[in-house]
Amino acid sequence: MTVARRTALLGGLGLLAGCSTSGYQGDERAVTVAAGENGGFYLAFAELLAAQLNRAEPRLRCTPMATEGSLDNVRRVLGGQADLGLALADVAQAATGGLRPFGSRLPLLALGRVYENYLQLVVRADGPVRTLAELAGRPVSLGASGSGASVLGERLLGQAGVRADVRNLPLLEAVAALGARSVDGLLWSGGIPTPALAELNDRTRISLIPLDPVLPALRRVYGPVYEQVLVPAGAYRGVGALATIGVANLLVCSPSLPDEVAAAAVRVLVNHAADLVPAQAVGTQFLDVRTLIGTSPVPLHPGAAASYRALHG
Template structure:
């Protein structure tokens, strides 16, 4: 993928945070940790803000500053290059950055959501041939997962008019008929996806097993309940784990402090609109797949588990 576009607002935010540094001006100031999140309206952004609030309320020596981004791919580049200290990313995207990033934990499950107009003719992925499809914003994890999904269904991405609009813009484009479908990887429900009216989600459950066979065990078959979106039927789709990642030089005590927030304040880290999404289950926090745990995080989990 070519260089990732960053909006002026995001660029200014990154520049301001970079100039601030990881720690404050004096040794008495709390450590300020930059967290690459996602698009406003998505769960990454919501989760990052909740984590920042939990840090402000429950610690005296840690502050978290969310950085709005396009999503997983941009986040991984930022954290791997040291432009931010921590980042959220889909597990399938993170697997390409093994050795360059470390994990603080598996925080929740993203659900692939392929939305079409309810009154349209598209009923399965193969119907996307020749259609205008938004496969996530440029720099998002959905941009990677979307091409894998198409290939698994037997659709050559070259046979689809692929676009990469931000989520809110794509949702409006679906409503206006400017595109025929959009793919989003996020929580259920995602607020920005309530814009297309009427909207229908395609059932992707049958593709979960072949996705696992082709690309590895980062994909699960999960259920989206009926009425998760107004009037929507229950469908199955593909779940992808989300990882909270960090640079290798993040201090061990800072990594441990973030893990303590995940473990002891899990209830405060679930966006209010979440439904049917697996969040911060203690049994799965250490299930980070091919991405090893940060030493400070590993030590914190050992203390927690005894």
């Protein structure tokens, strides 16, 4: 996102981390955050968010929930099994627009744009694959069936014209399969570095495949929800800088979330942004308060919008 667009999105909100905050005033309430898989960035972020929310709002009892990822989270939030959830912007866009894999338009709302995801196509450094095209006919994991990576992975292969032997493995199973050479690649959408991938790299040297050549085709079909991002050199030991596809991660909820809970979550996002970056990602990931309201095409929850306005004044 450009600086100019960020400024426009803020619309003069001028979010100030030092603003005063009024605490949650309701009865004690449990709040569940549908997060992601063990070994991934989603769950680590949700654990920090829950800890900060519990500290800032003593009447809320927030707990993170391990899930398969974005698709799973949207379904849990709208089905009432979770209060908050993390979802890739393309999955959230599909939900509100009634696109595949959702069958109708769903009333999903957002509390904030929290960080950038990096689409990572991981292969063994000593393996046979060096380009996306070389995955043709080879086994590759596109992520768990409930993950956002599975949605983007199908779109990626479709736009690239690559017919691979697709598996839908959870992250830790995919990591084990790549280490055992039972798949030739795994696709993951998450923060940089992803802990499970960094641990794999310590045992079995990995490489990342550049994916930016497919970006123009994806944008023509699905719009600007996809952006080019740069994986910095050394994010994984021995892996150089390369361009890939980025997609924002949103903190989402249903319309039934009470305004007071939405406002409490926003106050934590704004006032504790620096405390919401998992330790392994400090220096490569950050939560930018200037872009929190940039959740389009998913509308902000009314309680979140009111909280942003209150923090401005």
